Amino acid sequence: MSDRLHRFTRLWTVFVPVLALLLLVGTWGRSLPGGVVAVVAVLLAGAVLAAVHHAEVIAHKVGEPFGSLVLAVAVTAIEVALILTLMVSGPVKNASLARDTVFAAVMIACNGIVGVCLLVASLRHRFAIYNSEGTGAALATVATLATLSLVLPRFTTSTPGPRFNTTQLTFAALASVTLYGLFVLTQTVRHRDYFLPMTRGGVIIESEEHADPPSARKAYTSLGLLAVALIAVVGLAKVVSPTIEKGIAAAGLPASAVGVVIALLVLLPETIAAVRAASRDRVQTSLNLALGSAMASIGLTVPAVAVASFWLSGPLVLGLDPSLMVLLALTVIVGTLTVVPGRATPLQGGVHLSILAAYLVLAANP
Known part of the structure; x- marks a missing residue:
């Protein structure tokens, strides 16, 4: 039975990304009827799950914490x-899309994924255990990046509205890339042991013993299929984005809800992989x-949209509203006390x- 399941998993994770890519070629730039949109949505979800599988194969090959880094970057x-594609198609309408999506990703990751994983691990194993040094360093970096990129624009005075001028935006982009690069260096080279899972006795787990790592050929195949799946996800999401925007408008939700939908979509692979790890007591x-x-x-998003802003005709709004800044501050404080x-x-x-729930309520009813 396990062999059949293994073969089935191997087959669908190969064919679904390819089918999704072929569907993308056939639907790109066309107005789609409801039935075709439903098919696109199904294959889009399948491509996301396939991306999770192939990212986990690569992660198993390279080990922790490199595996987490692969999936995060993917x-x-x-x-x-998605953000750049939508901003190019409507630079004025989507001026705040980058801000909305990035902040939604921060709130969903720092409260939603963290909350679910802590809940799963602590309910199954009495309490969740992790390395406070590595997790604290990650939280501090997230808090600094969020403040520099999403809070400061609300208080600058050289440009009207919650926006950076060119010099400020350049600084924010460079600071984001530098801090992220410094963290990756810390996580993967200088203090790698801070980010490895540990036993309840405090012993660091260098590698998992339950399964042999995949061969180099299988890892490279998964890398190629991961790229195909990601291209399919991006393209199909763009194909169904008009339907999503119409649905959000019909539901009476604010335009910022589009950013929440994008964040939920792109963080689905992370969520599945993180909950699986938590269920195995690998909370780190x-x-x-x-x-x-x-x-x-x-x-990575702030530098990308900063570069794109030089040829986009519309403004780039990054500053958060006051109510969202309160939730960000609460997230940092509670996260610190958790870590x-x-x-x-x-x-x-x-x-x-509960903090994530408050954010979703405010996203639907500002």
């Missing part, structure tokens, strides 16, 4: 491509995925999820 590539891996995706979302002890109970998971 899903952020989806996010950046879960937190690497969650905070790493939030960090990559800011550290410091190095272990968490279901209560901490519930607190983080």
